[in-house]
Amino acid sequence: MQSLSGGELTKLFLAVGLARSPDLLFLDEPTNHLDYPALEALRQVLCQFQGAFVTVSHKPFFLDQVAQTTWELSATNLQVYGGNFSYYREQKQLEEAAKERAHETARKELKRTKATILNEQKRAAQSRRSGRQKALNGDMPRIVAGGFKRRAEAVAGQLKIKHEKAMAVATQNVADTKVRTHKAASIQLEEHGKKHRQLIEINHANLWVADRLLLKDIELCLLSRDRLAVAGINGSGKSCLVKAILGLDTTPAVLQGGEVRCADMRTVYLDQSYALVDRTQTVLQNMQRANPALNYQLLRQQLGHFLFWNDDVYKMASVLSGGELARLAIAMITIAEIDLLILDEPTNNLDVTTVDQMVEAINDYQSALWVISHDLDFLSRINITHSVQLKHQTLQPTLYLPSQMLPYQQCLLEDH
Ligand SMILES: Nc1ncnc2c1ncn2[C@@H]1O[C@H](COP(=O)(O)OP(=O)(O)OP(=O)(O)O)[C@@H](O)[C@H]1O
Ligand SMILES: [Mg+2]
CATH class of the missing domain: 3.40.50.300 (P-loop containing nucleotide triphosphate hydrolases)
Structure with a gap:
């Protein structure tokens, strides 16, 4: 066994597994080391196989030829795509593009919310300033000025709460739609x-x-x-x-x-x-x-x-x-x-x-x-x-x- 080449060993494992005529076949990286004729033979075996099989593989060329459904296993869940690897890749690209669009919209919304808040704060400050000015000029009886002041403070408080809520929602939306980039090894020779x-x-x-x-x-x-x-x-x-x-x-x-x-x-x-x-x-x-x-x-x-x-x-x-x-x-x-x-x-x-x-x-x-x-x-x-x-x-x-x-x-x- 030790002197067998990489492909000879893979073929031996496949032969032993298939000889048991299983109803369900699990293949973990079955293409490793296989030469072209063996890959072709494996493709034919899998296409004619009567039972069900699950194959783990990183080889798009092979997966496209044998698989009808693709499962994507990530750190958080398993997602099923009803097609071969190329179909899966297309769907992923569409999903990524939709996610990026959603994130972009959320970022624009956050910007808009900030601008609206700023405008409202400016207007409120302006109206407080003009109220104060009237009171100082004596245009208003003291009792009325006091009422104005309290109301202005209450409105300012409500406005602050409203702004904080709007900012929290918009910021959360940006965070939720952020596309998590998949880390890949960086290789330099x-x-x-x-x-x-x-x-x-x-x-x-x-x-x-x-x-x-x-x-x-x-x-x-x-x-x-x-x-x-x-x-x-x-x-x-x-x-x-x-x-x-x-x-x-x-x-x-x-x-x-x-x-x-x-x-x-x-x-x-x-x-x-x-x-x-x-x-x-x-x-x-x-x-x-x-x-x-x-x-x-x-x-x-x-x-x-x-x-x-x-x-x-x-x-x-x-x-x-x-x-x-x-x-x-x-x-x-x-x-x-x-x-x-x-x-x-x-x-x-x-x-x-x-x-x-x-x-x-x-x-x-x-x-x-x-x-x-x-x-x-x-x-x-x-x-x-x-x-x-x-x-x-x-x-x-x-x-x-x-x-x-x-x-x-x-x-x-x-x-x-
Ligand atoms: N130490 C060894 N003693 C005896 N035979 C050996 C030894 N090492 C390799 N062989 C045999 O020599 C032949 C060539 O082996 P080699 O590993 O070079 O094949 P390969 O072309 O690299 O195959 P693969 O595509 O499967 O990796 C094989 O039949 C193998 O079984
Ligand atoms: Mg070799």
């Missing part, structure tokens, strides 16, 4: 030197894992500005190739024969299981270990950007949810200076908003990028300049780049 140079060159090498030949006659060249996408079905050797290039001693994967040249470079590898996060340490300890030069305040600040606040930072990494683990792993790598950033299925477990932030950060980042992902939504948005696939034990360029989503997906689905 630092890049190292800007020089254009060759980082990796492989000529005619073979990739082996534990006596098994995974890839033969590999030819690959990566320059410092390249943004490479690596595709291939589950178990084809995408993760092993990276591990062998980096020479990680935790894997039996090796490159043999031919020539393999790697420049002296700062590489950050975010692997599929977030192995860089030590599960026996807390969030803060992990962050400290990854960035020993940073002081406590900066570490807390960086963790705050990734939504780890207050006592969150003292949580053990072992209790973090999938998304939290991903956020911590990204927090740990993003302040280090990088020549080559390698992301292995980075969007698994990440919610839609965090994926958006990640896309933005990757698009700002200028150094070399190596991305392994089956998430077409994500891949199509990160300006991939080179694309290869692992197929029939060879590494070959794809005909299309992921930005051309459908033909790219089509060519990956062929011949498997």
Whole structure:
């Protein structure tokens, strides 16, 4: 089991679950690690499934294909939307726009209330002044002047109460209609030197894992500005190739024969299981270990950007949810200076908003990028300049780049 690739493990769990012919199926992030043929198979299984199913997923592309109803779970309630993810997104946008309009109206009303109060106060002061003036000029008998004064005071008191009430209602309306903005992680990637140079060159090498030949006659060249996408079905050797290039001693994967040249470079590898996060340490300890030069305040600040606040930072990494683990792993790598950033299925477990932030950060980042992902939504948005696939034990360029989503997906689905 331990040697199974990420996708192989997901497929095994799905196969075991479906074999029990359940009436009700709960799927928690079922698309994680799945390759394109497996995603297509899962889509078909779910579309033909006779029972009911509930799937938790952050993948719009997949949800649109399989779901008829969308539930939105927030900190305060669960709201049901009668449609797929795109329908849900449209409805959310309409709701947000209506909320903003209501808030705008409430703010205008508050402004109007303030102006009305000011006018009324001015008029009341004016009339008090003219009453006082008449009394001073002796135009009014003293007894009448006294009555006027008492009445004016009573009216002023009533007016004050009326104004306070109106202000309280208008202010409350503004507060009630305020749109609570959803906090999202902010991601920044630092890049190292800007020089254009060759980082990796492989000529005619073979990739082996534990006596098994995974890839033969590999030819690959990566320059410092390249943004490479690596595709291939589950178990084809995408993760092993990276591990062998980096020479990680935790894997039996090796490159043999031919020539393999790697420049002296700062590489950050975010692997599929977030192995860089030590599960026996807390969030803060992990962050400290990854960035020993940073002081406590900066570490807390960086963790705050990734939504780890207050006592969150003292949580053990072992209790973090999938998304939290991903956020911590990204927090740990993003302040280090990088020549080559390698992301292995980075969007698994990440919610839609965090994926958006990640896309933005990757698009700002200028150094070399190596991305392994089956998430077409994500891949199509990160300006991939080179694309290869692992197929029939060879590494070959794809005909299309992921930005051309459908033909790219089509060519990956062929011949498997
Ligand atoms: N330590 C190991 N010992 C034996 N076999 C291994 C080991 N690690 C990986 N493998 C096997 O090597 C093959 C390639 O694994 P790898 O993790 O590179 O696949 P992958 O292309 O990254 O797949 P996925 O898309 O599922 O992540 C798989 O069949 C896997 O079972
Ligand atoms: Mg892998």
